[in-house]
Amino acid sequence: MAFRHHTNSKQSRRWLGWLALLLALGAALAAFGWYQLFREEPQHFDSVEAYYRYGSIGTESEEGLPYWVWRVLPGLFPQHLPGEGEDEGYAALGIVWEEGEPTPVGFSLKTIGFPRIGINCAACHTATYRTAADGERRIVPTGPHQTFDPQAYLRFLGDAAADPDFTADTLLAAIQEETELSWLDRLLYRFLIIPRTRDGLREQAERFAWTEERPRWGPGRIDPFNPVKFHPDLLALDPAEDDTIGNSDIMALWAMDAQEGHALHWDGLNDSLTEVVLSGAIGDGARPDSLPVEALEELAAYLRHQRPPPYPFLDTLDRQMASRGEVLFEETCAGCHGPDGARTGTVIPQAEVGTDRHRLAMWTAEAAERYNAYAEEYPWDFDAFVKTDGYVAKPLTGLWLRAPYLHNGSVPTIEDLLRPTEQRPEVFYRGYDVYHPARLGFIHTGEAAKRYGFRYDTREPGNGNAGHEYGTELPAEDRDALVEYLKTL
Template sequence: MAIFSGKFGKNLTAIGLVVVLFLGTLVGVGWFKFLREVPTFYASPEQHFNYGSIGAEARDGMPYWMWLVLPRLFPEYLPGPGGYASLGISWEPGEELPIGFSKKVIGFPRQGITCAVCHTATYRNSPEENPTFVYTGPSSRFNLQGYINFLRSSARDPRFNADYILNSSNGISYVAGLSWLDKQLYRFLIIPITKTILLNFDESFSWMDVRPDQGPGRIAPFNPVKFRILGLPIDDTIGNSDMMPLWNEQQHEGFALHWDGLETSLTETALEGALGDGATQKSLDVEGIARVEDYIRKVPPPAYPYAIDTQLAETGSLIFENSCASCHAFGGERTGTVIPVEEIGTDRHRLDMWTQEAVDAYKAYSEGYDWEFTEIRKTNGYVSVALDGLWLRSPYLHNGSVPSLVDLFESPENRPTEFYRGYDVYDPVKMGFISTGPEAEKAGFRYDTSLPANSNQGHVYGTDLSTQDKTALIEYLKML
């Protein structure tokens, strides 16, 4: 019996050791394939701005290989041919990723977005030209809502399954050399889990379906924060607004930030932007975001690339000094401050979207972390912004409702009520992107000022100037 017990004990010990080794191996493989983080680093501040991680891959990042093949598998859910390019997403020659997208290994390669996806402007002199990229500029072409809807629609498609995504003629197996183990992980775990996440994502953005489309170059940056991050109840507010430039932030020190001035801290604004782009409290890359903040402080505004009548501009500078400088010149007494909406008269939907309840919830959201939100607030108007790089900010007003500067200096009843935005061929005469005609209609999004939050009313400053004074003023504004 003692001999039997000894053998049994040794066998039991051996079995236990095997089980421990098996479980340890399983845990190790699981960590390596799903949790292991490989830092990404770009030495160039510009490259980091364009492609560096801000922590968005963990929650909202798609598995990279799935993200890469989705446009080939579900092209019918895109606005046109060309894959992601049909959404206004741009690639630099020789780059693996489009501008504004990151790639980071968290167990497996995952895709995220960066600040540059909304804050890289493009312009062309003619339809035949390749675009010129202006980093930190406001994108007039990226269709964020279209991108979100593409992911939502793809996830709802019955073909969104492992067989189709892995093995169809445009699937992952034909573009990536996955190992046998990785294929099994994609088949049984990664693809099914991603589908579940995207269906939840679909539901969390269903509020967009009952509001006017944002269109290219516009976003609703804070309703997703309210509903998805802060857990506030879905309301009927509309936050659709134009993307803003990020250049020259050092000279903007002390100015109110965002269209309604809900922030005064650039550091907090950068952190809030990363959270809005998909980072979580734990995944937020504070160091990487600090590099972005340092970069946007130093990038100068883009110089106007066309000829300027300097004599006419000199005349315009006097008109600017008398009519505009107090609100829009660096050093102006109201520049960078919030002007009450009752005075400025522009569409108030974006202002009403942000509530004191959201402010309080955002402050509580940062409690217990090394970073915090102390300067976020509720205001009652819109910021009188400095006009550096004004030529590339078309369309104008906070909701992008006026296509050009020439149109902005018309009385509201004479401004265009419909135009097309998202076409990046520039019109130096009107000082804005071309917004009418067959090419603009083909490439652009029809903007209707009669829809809620799309009003082009207000900001009547300068509309009573003479035609000659308006022409001179616009010539000077090209120099800013």
């Protein structure tokens, strides 16, 4: 009996040893897997403006793409890029890439296990302009992006992932031309990262299939809330998809200190800049537990004090005419758009302003209620979302760089906006960033605009250019004087 007990003890110790070894190996594999796939390395920036351009807003873990896969896609699948212009790669989608940077403006590069790329606020809210076709492209943080086409970007990613050549062999060969992966990284990319990326992009394309049944967004526009409403894993703001069209011009985010207490967004659905910034990050793909709340608070402070550049043709300004225009502005426009206007920053009923109402139908009372209930479990909260019945009368800071005009970007210039609806362009091209020095808007007709721009048809649902006929009754010389003054704002 003693011998048997001794033998059982030895066997027990042996099994315990094997169990301990297996547990240690399991822990080591888990730690290794965490390090290779999930470890998070902090980003470092010298300024809040650099963070605005390239910093993470928390989108990389769920909606981000493996950087090296993303990097090689345009070269591998150029047939899926849009346009007939001379721009190649991601530039064909209107994306702006500064020389020497690893990512375009508005795209963050962050290591979460492996390098990942995600979108941030600057992807849509960074303006560009040129004073001549051969002139330098100027980049203006917090301005409205005129050239980036978010819908075309999503389509490109989906089409690339659906291409038969989206394989580990093809992508790894292209990646090896860009960087040297270790043998272990090559295994991870071949058997895990690339297949998961392909599946994820295909799933994303299916989630955005509803956009194919509605008018195109085009460059400088986006449907800001339907993508969140219809996303099954985000807010699920509505139980089922509807047929609403939310196509909206991208807004300027500068000088937000002048809008403290104002109704924000085109329809005034919230008056809290903090909530707008946080909900914007969620709309771009961040999750509540991935939001860098403190960094986004610094970003909101940056938006309050950022200012647009002056009109680039001020040396041609007719000062006498502009002075006359200032008087007309005070008489005609200041009540709704002046710094101290009684209605500045308030919601003007759609029945009064008369502009396209599709954007209003997109945002529902149920959506506002669910947004406000979304963050109750977190230290930050939403409680300022509301449903409105009109559009906000905005202050006109940096008006020259906010073309095209109205909430859906349906009027190409201020000169056109000061004409009755029937005299405004029915069809024009938007997305060409060469500025017209006289008309207060970008060049939107002619061969260059057609080649580089997007054909905007005001007869399509959501694209209507009617309404806001304030000032249209002025004599031609008064309209010209008013345009001259508006160049100075």
